[in-house]
Amino acid sequence: xxxxxxxxxxxxxxxxxxxxxxxxxxxxxxxxxxxxxxxxxxxxxxxxxxxxxxxxxxxxxxxxxxxxxxxxxxxxxxxxxxxxxxxxxxxxxxxxxxxxxxxxxxxxxxxxxxxxxxxxxxxxxxxxxxxxxxxxxxxxxxxxxxxxxxxxxxxxxxxxxxxxxxxxxxxxxxxxxxxxxxxxxxxxxxxxxxxxxxxxxxxxxxxxxxxxxxxxxxxxxxxxxxxxxxxxxxxxxxxxxxxxxxxxxxxxxxxxxxxxxxxxxxxxxxxxxxxxxxxxxxxxxxxxxxxxxxxxxxxxxxxxxxxxxxxxxxxxxxxxxxxxxxx
Amino acid sequence: xxxxxxxxxxxxxxxxxxxxxxxxxxxxxxxxxxxxxxxxxxxxxxxxxxxxxxxxxxxxxxxxxxxxxxxxxxxxxxxxxxxxxxxxxxxxxxxxxxxxxxxxxxxxxxxxxxxxxxxxxxxxxxxxxxxxxxxxxxxxxxxxxxxxxxxxxxxxxxxxxxxxxxxxxxxxxxxxxxxxxxxxxxxxxxxxxxxxxxxxxxxxxxxxxxxxxxxxxxxxxxxxxxxxxxxxxxxxxxxxxxxxxxxxxxxxxxxxxxxxxxxxxxxxxxxxxxxxxxxxxxxxxxxxxxxxxxxxxxxxxxxxxxxxxxxxxxxxxxxxxxxxxxxxxxxxxxxxxxxxxxxxxxxxxx
Numbered sequence: 001x002x003x004x005x006x007x008x009x010x011x012x013x014x015x016x017x018x019x020x021x022x023x024x025x026x027x028x029x030x031x032x033x034x035x036x037x038x039x040x041x042x043x044x045x046x047x048x049x050x051x052x053x054x055x056x057x058x059x060x061x062x063x064x065x066x067x068x069x070x071x072x073x074x075x076x077x078x079x080x081x082x083x084x085x086x087x088x089x090x091x092x093x094x095x096x097x098x099x100x101x102x103x104x105x106x107x108x109x110x111x112x113x114x115x116x117x118x119x120x121x122x123x124x125x126x127x128x129x130x131x132x133x134x135x136x137x138x139x140x141x142x143x144x145x146x147x148x149x150x151x152x153x154x155x156x157x158x159x160x161x162x163x164x165x166x167x168x169x170x171x172x173x174x175x176x177x178x179x180x181x182x183x184x185x186x187x188x189x190x191x192x193x194x195x196x197x198x199x200x201x202x203x204x205x206x207x208x209x210x211x212x213x214x215x216x217x218x219x220x221x222x223x224x225x226x227x228x229x230x231x232x233x234x235x236x237x238x239x240x241x242x243x244x245x246x247x248x249x250x251x252x253x254x255x256x257x258x259x260x261x262x263x264x265x266x267x268x269x270x271x272x273x274x275x276x277x278x279x280x281x282x283x284x285x286x287x288x289x290x291x292x293x294x295x296x297x298x299x300x301x302x303x304x305x306x307x308x309x310x311x312x313x314x315x316x317x318x319x320x321x322x323x324x325x326x327x
Numbered sequence: 328x329x330x331x332x333x334x335x336x337x338x339x340x341x342x343x344x345x346x347x348x349x350x351x352x353x354x355x356x357x358x359x360x361x362x363x364x365x366x367x368x369x370x371x372x373x374x375x376x377x378x379x380x381x382x383x384x385x386x387x388x389x390x391x392x393x394x395x396x397x398x399x400x401x402x403x404x405x406x407x408x409x410x411x412x413x414x415x416x417x418x419x420x421x422x423x424x425x426x427x428x429x430x431x432x433x434x435x436x437x438x439x440x441x442x443x444x445x446x447x448x449x450x451x452x453x454x455x456x457x458x459x460x461x462x463x464x465x466x467x468x469x470x471x472x473x474x475x476x477x478x479x480x481x482x483x484x485x486x487x488x489x490x491x492x493x494x495x496x497x498x499x500x501x502x503x504x505x506x507x508x509x510x511x512x513x514x515x516x517x518x519x520x521x522x523x524x525x526x527x528x529x530x531x532x533x534x535x536x537x538x539x540x541x542x543x544x545x546x547x548x549x550x551x552x553x554x555x556x557x558x559x560x561x562x563x564x565x566x567x568x569x570x571x572x573x574x575x576x577x578x579x580x581x582x583x584x585x586x587x588x589x590x591x592x593x594x595x596x597x598x599x600x601x602x603x604x605x606x607x608x609x610x611x612x613x614x615x616x617x618x619x620x621x622x623x624x625x626x627x628x629x630x631x632x633x634x635x636x637x638x639x640x641x642x643x644x645x646x647x648x649x650x651x652x653x654x655x656x657x658x659x660x661x662x663x664x665x666x667x668x669x670x671x672x673x674x675x676x677x
Contacts, residue, residue: 025481051481054512056508057504057507057508057511059504059505059507059508061470061500061501061504062469062470062473062501062504062505062507062508063470063504063508064470065467065469065470065471065473065474065501065505066470066471066473066474066477066505066508066512067474068470068471068474069411069470069471069472069473069474069475069476069477069478069488070474070475070477070478070481071474072459072460072471072474072475073409073459073474073475073478073479074478074482075477075478075481077474092464092467092501093467093470093471096462096464096467097462097464097467097471101460102669102670102671102672103445103669103670104442104445104446104450104462105442105445105446105450105452105460106440106441106442106443106444106445106446106452106669107443107445107668107669107672108442108443108452108454109452109454109459109460110672112672141670142670142671144671164673165671165672165673166671166672166673190673191673192671192673192674193674241671
C-alpha cells in the first residue's frame with residue numbers, strides 16, 4: 001500500500017499506461033504546462049517525450065477528432081480537456097463519432113480512446129468554468145462514462161479506461177485532488193467488469209452518488225453516525241453503461257434511497273438512480289419516498305455568498321437524511 | 328454568382344470540355360480509369376433507381392459527374408493508406424476497389440454490407456482496400472483523417488491519410504482547426520475538397536466571398552493544388568505530387584478539385600427546382616465537362632481504342648452491378664441481436 005493523493009493517483013495511472021503500452025499517447029491543452037491539470041500530469045512530457053505527450057492549440061474539436069483518428073488506427077490516445085465546459089466544443093467527435101463508429105460501421109473498428117474531462121469549479125470561477133456535464137454524456141450508448149471518487153479509483157479507472165477497447169469518458173473533479181488514501185499496487189484492469197461499489201455499509205438509508213458527491217456522502221455518513229443514523233454509501237463509478245443492481249439491493253436492505261449528484265436535476269444522473277431504484281423496488285419495501293440532492297437549476301454564480309448557497313454540502317445532505325429517516 | 332471568382336475558367340462550364348491530355352500515361356492504366364469511372368457512375372445510377380423504386384430508403388448522396396476526383400486521387404494511393412469520406416462517398420470507396428456487392432448490400436441494409444448493414448449509404452467501410460469510414464456530419468472526418476495521419480507518422484512506414492470533403496465542409500470550424508494543427512504537427516494527410524460549387528441547394532457565391540477554398544489551406548501554410556476535377560490525370564498528377572511530399576515527411580497537402588454534381592444534394596433527382604442558381608442550363612453546361620466522355624474521347628483519338636471496346640467495358644460493368652444489386656436483394660438482414668451486440672466492442676450494452 002502506498003499513501004497517495006487523488007491527483008497523484010491520476011499521475012500514477014498515466015505513468016502505468018504510458019510505460020506499459022507504447023501505443024498510448026496523450027494530447028490536449030496545457031500538457032507542457034501542467035498547472036492546467038493540477039499536478040495530475042507532472043513530468044509526463046519529460047518522462048515519455050513530446051511525441052507521446054502532445055500539447056495543442058485551443059482547438060478542442062480537432063484535437064479530439066485527431067485522437068479518434070489515431071484510436072481507429074491502432075493507438076490509445078487520452079485526450080485532455082482541462083475544463084469540461086470547453087469540452088462541449090468537442091462533443092461532435094465524442095458523441096457522433098467516437099461513441100458510434102463501432103456500431104454504425106458494423107463492428108470493424110472501435111476507437112479505443114479516453115477523453116478526460118476535468119470538473120474544475122468553485123473559487124468564484126462562474127458559469128463557464130464550473131460545469132459537471134456527466135449526465136449529458138452518460139445518455140449516449142457506446143460511450144462509457146466513469147467518475148472516480150477515491151484515490152484508488154482515480155488511478156484504476158484511468159487504467160481500465162485506457163485498456164478498454166471502447167471510447168471512455170473519464171471525469172475527475174479537482175475538489176478531490178487532495179483526498180489522500182492507501183492505494184494498492186497498480187495492475188491491468190477490465191472496465192467491463194467494474195461497476196458500483198459500497199464504500200460504507202449502513203442500515204437506515206442508501207446514498208447513491210458519484211465523484212465528489214461520494215466524498216460528501218461519506219462525510220455525511222460519518223457525521224450522522226454520531227447521531228445514531230447508519231448510512232450506506234454506494235459509489236456509482238461507472239455511469240454508462242450503468243448497472244443499477246447494487247443500489248437496488250442496498251435500497252431493499254435500507255428501505256430508503258437518496259441520490260446526491262453534482263449536476264442539475266432535470267434529466268440528470270440523480271433522477272436516473274432514483275428511477276433505477278423505483279423500477280425494481282416495490283413501494284411496500286420503501287420506508288420513505290426517494291429523494292435527490294443536486295445543484296439548483298441555475299448556472300454557477302461567481303459572487304461568494306451565491307456560490308456558498310449553490311453547492312450541496314455535508315450539512316444540506318445530512319438535513320435531508322434526517323428528515324427521511326424521521327419521516 | 329454573387330462573389331468574385333478566383334477559379335476563373337475552372338468555374339466556367341463552357342471551358343475544359345475537350346478530350347483530356349493523356350500525358351504519356353499507359354493505355355492500360357487509362358482503360359482502368361475508364362472502368363473505375365464507369366463503375367462509380369453506373370453503380371450510382373443503379374442506386375438512383377433503387378431510391379426511385381423505394382428499395383433503398385437510406386439517404387443516398389450521389390456524385391455522378393464527380394467520378395474523376397476519387398479515381399485520380401486513388402491512383403496515387405496504396406492499400407495501407409487510410410482514406411476517410413463523408414456523406415457522398417460511394418466514389419471514394421469504389422475508386423479504391425471497394426466491393427460493389429458490399430456497397431449495394433449496405434445500401435439495402437443487409438448483413439453482407441460493407442458495414443454489416445449497420446450504416447447504409449453514408450457509412451461505408453472496407454479497410455483492406457484503404458477505405459476506413461465515412462460519416463455524414465459535415466467535416467467530421469477531417470480531423471479523423473488527420474488523426475489517422477498521426478498514426479501513420481508514428482508508425483513511420485510512409486503511409487498517408489486522405490480526407491475527402493466538399494466545399495460546404497470548408498465552412499465548418501473544425502476544418503480550420505485541423506488545417507492549422509496538421510501543419511503544426513506535420514501530419515502526412517491529404518485534404519481533398521471536391522468543390523462542386525454547391526452545398527446542398529446553396530451555391531458558393533451565396534456562402535463565401537470567393538469561389539475557391541484553397542485560400543483557407545494557404546492561410547494555414549498547407550501546400551495547395553487547384554485542378555480541373557473532371558480531368559482524371561490532372562487530379563492524379565496533383566495528388567501524386569502532394570502525397571509524395573507527405574510521404575517524405577513534409578506535412579499536409581490540400582487538393583481543390585473543381586467539379587459538379589449532376590444530381591441533387593440527396594436522392595436521384597437533378598434538383599434544378601431548388602436553390603436560387605441551379606438551373607437546367609447550368610446543369611447541361613456542366614455535363615459538357617463530363618470526365619468520362621473526355622477521357623474516352625482522348626483514348627479514341629490518341630490511342631486507337633475503339634468505341635466498341637469501350638461499349639464492351641461498359642456492358643461488363645453494368646452486368647457486375649446488376650448482379651450485385653440482385654445479390655443484395657437476396658441477402659439477409661442483420662440479426663436482431665446486432666442492435667445491441669455492436670454498441671460496445673467489449674461486454675454488452677447492460
